[in-house]
Amino acid sequence: MINTYETDYTLWKQAQIAALARKDWDAVDVEHLIEDLEIGDPRKTLRSNLIILIAHLIKLYVQRDAPDWMTNSWYNSIDEHRARIRNEIQDGILSRYFPEAVEIVYPEARKLxxxxGKRADGRKVKKRLESEYPTRLPDGWLEKLLLDGWYPVQ
Structure with a gap:
């Protein structure tokens, strides 16, 4: 049996579910299944942190005129979530999943x-149209998302 745990987590998980349903105990990857049950699905945590990171980067990109008292909290959140994500993707599985996770969460981060931005309207921030928020991750961002000190400038 080829173990896909390290290369294709979703396929591995589906195979484990199928093996358990068939009661095919020889096909069950006990070691990794125990690990998976203990830590849960780390991809959910990664996606959650990415949503916050990307949402704040988008706000910096679009809401250039936001006052310092607003943007300071965004910078702090960006730094915190970058650190969390770097810690999470030290595991080889998650580092390979990172680009896919960014693509998955981008629409949710944009929506956030x-x-x-709508909630901030009228608080010394210019109202922005939804069309001003990029519909996909801007070019070059994927490589820079986790770089300390990188913040988008429009």
């Missing part, structure tokens, strides 16, 4: 940035 738009929602928070």
């Amino acid at each position: 940035a738009i929602l928070e």
Whole structure:
């Protein structure tokens, strides 16, 4: 049996579910299954942190005129979530999943940035149109998302 745990987590998990359903105990990857049950699905945590990171980067990119008292909290959140994500992706599985996770969460991060931008309207922040928020991750961002000190400038 080829173990896909390290290369394709989703395929591995589906195979484990199928083996358990068939009661095919020889096909069950006990070692990794125990590990997976103990830590849960780390991809969910990664995606959650990516949503916050990307949403705040989008806000910096679009809401250039936001006052310092607003942007300071965004910078702090960006730094915190970068550190969390770097810690999470030290595991080889998650580092390979990182680009896919970014693609998966981008629409949700954009939606969050738009929602928070609407809430800030009238608080010394210019109202922004939804069309001003990029519909996909801007070019070059993927490689820079986790770089300390990198913040987008439009």
